[in-house]
Amino acid sequence: MTEKRNNNRYRITLYLDTPKAMLNPLRDPLKHSQLASLLSGNGFDVAAVTGHAYIGLAENPMNEERWGYGSESANPVKLIRGVPGALVEHEGCDPYNEAITWNISKKQYLAAKKAVEDLQKNPGEYKLFEKNCATVACQILRAANVPDLPTGKTALTPFGLVMKKRLMLAKRRIEMIKFKTKNVVNTLFGRKKAPSSKLLESFRSKPMPVPLNIGTRASHIDSAVGKTRPLDIDRVLRNLTQSR
Numbered sequence: 001m002t003e004k005r006n007n008n009r010y011r012i013t014l015y016l017d018t019p020k021a022m023l024n025p026l027r028d029p030l031k032h033s034q035l036a037s038l039l040s041g042n043g044f045d046v047a048a049v050t051g052h053a054y055i056g057l058a059e060n061p062m063n064e065e066r067w068g069y070g071s072e073s074a075n076p077v078k079l080i081r082g083v084p085g086a087l088v089e090h091e092g093c094d095p096y097n098e099a100i101t102w103n104i105s106k107k108q109y110l111a112a113k114k115a116v117e118d119l120q121k122n123p124g125e126y127k128l129f130e131k132n133c134a135t136v137a138c139q140i141l142r143a144a145n146v147p148d149l150p151t152g153k154t155a156l157t158p159f160g161l162v163m164k165k166r167l168m169l170a171k172r173r174i175e176m177i178k179f180k181t182k183n184v185v186n187t188l189f190g191r192k193k194a195p196s197s198k199l200l201e202s203f204r205s206k207p208m209p210v211p212l213n214i215g216t217r218a219s220h221i222d223s224a225v226g227k228t229r230p231l232d233i234d235r236v237l238r239n240l241t242q243s244r
Contacts, residue, residue, distance in 0.1 A: 051158030085126035115143035
């Protein structure tokens with residue numbers, strides 16, 4: 001990447017509304033309540049089963065725009081065959097539990113914005129197993145040319161994207177353990193320890209997987225204040241580097 005990152009001003013985030021089957025029953029129990037959905041006349045809440053994936057784009061630390069792909073139909077047969085799709089702007093009340101966020105350059109940001117604008121003008125046809133919320137989110141990420149993208153079957157569903165994020169989080173924690181272990185060994189042999197800033201800088205240069213507890217809490221705050229705000233990456237970094 002040739003362009004300077006402009007102090008991480010720009011950011012793209014893959015938000016994951018985790019399928020309820022992948023959550024502890026006590027974690028976010030009110031999300032996608034089937035009873036509440038039925039009582040409000042909305043019928044069966046499909047997202048409780050399938051999950052959802054959408055993209056956030058931020059050009060400053062205070063505000064973020066979010067978009068997700070879907071359709072108005074909830075008929076499984078129609079969704080498989082194909083129905084008109086739409087790229088819809090998401091608000092603070094739209095839930096998520098997990099995320100992966102990338103610091104990007106202005107050039108990458110503008111490329112992702114153009115992909116969003118193109119999809120708004122020509123959203124195409126939603127097909128459950130071909131073009132859905134997960135595949136379109138990955139399409140926008142590809143336009144931004146970010147590293148370590150979900151690919152293949154992993155990129156076909158929110159289930160796969162959640163597994164990608166959780167494996168990435170495990171990898172970051174292993175990197176942290178290796179860093180701390182190396183420093184302990186260096187201390188034992190009288191060698192100089194690497195500064196913690198080196199670990200933080202390494203993490204900042206990579207995709208940042210957001211732990212479930214931090215993502216869920218941030219989503220609840222967004223919903224309460226009615227705003228879409230970028231995730232607090234410093235908090236995510238502290239969580240990773242202080243893990244035991």
